[in-house]
Amino acid sequence: MKSTMSNRYRIAFLLAAISLTLILSSSSGLAAKSFEGKWSFTVTIPVAPGSNQNQTFTLTIDAFPRQGLHGRMLITDAENRTLPGVWRKAGKKVSLTYELPCSGDEQCASLVLLGKAKSSFTRIKNGDVIVMWDSDDDRNPALFDTSNGSFSATRLE
Secondary structure, rough: OOOHHHHHHHHHHHHHHHHHHHHHHHOOOOOOOOOOEEEEEEEEEEEEOOOEEEEEEEEEEEEEEEOOEEEEEEEOOOOEEEEEEEEEEOOEEEEEEEEOOOOOOOOEEEEEEEEEEEOOOOOEEEEEEEEEEEOOOOOOOEEEEEEEEEEEEEEOO
16 A cells, blocks of 8 residues: 555656646747847848849847737848837747838838748748838729838847
8 A cells, every 4th residue: 555655656746747847848948939139130122113123131120028919129221220110929920010211212111021930939031021112003902012022030139
């Protein structure tokens, strides 16, 4: 009888240890799977609506913790301009939205970047970009000219 009771304690202890291990490993895994932090993005989009010529630029993104459904971010471009933006995450999928800076000689547009994180949120490859230009297009359901592009990203910190 003593041996049966001892086996029950061993089994209970073993189950408790396994449960604790699973809880700790899953919570640390979840903590690592976040978009928050500093990222380097390489974005390729057309130079203008309907153009076959592309432009590629690099951005540094500081993504801040989510507050509700979205998080805020600061984007710094190669010309050291700082722009605001927002991001959302659903599982490994991430979406980011911001306005391209524009002046009198640049085409204005809004960008939506859609991607799936790899390797515990250390990189994003083969992401898609939807560009909504500030030029009207009555034939397009969005009522503006749209273009497609691509991006990739690597976590810096």
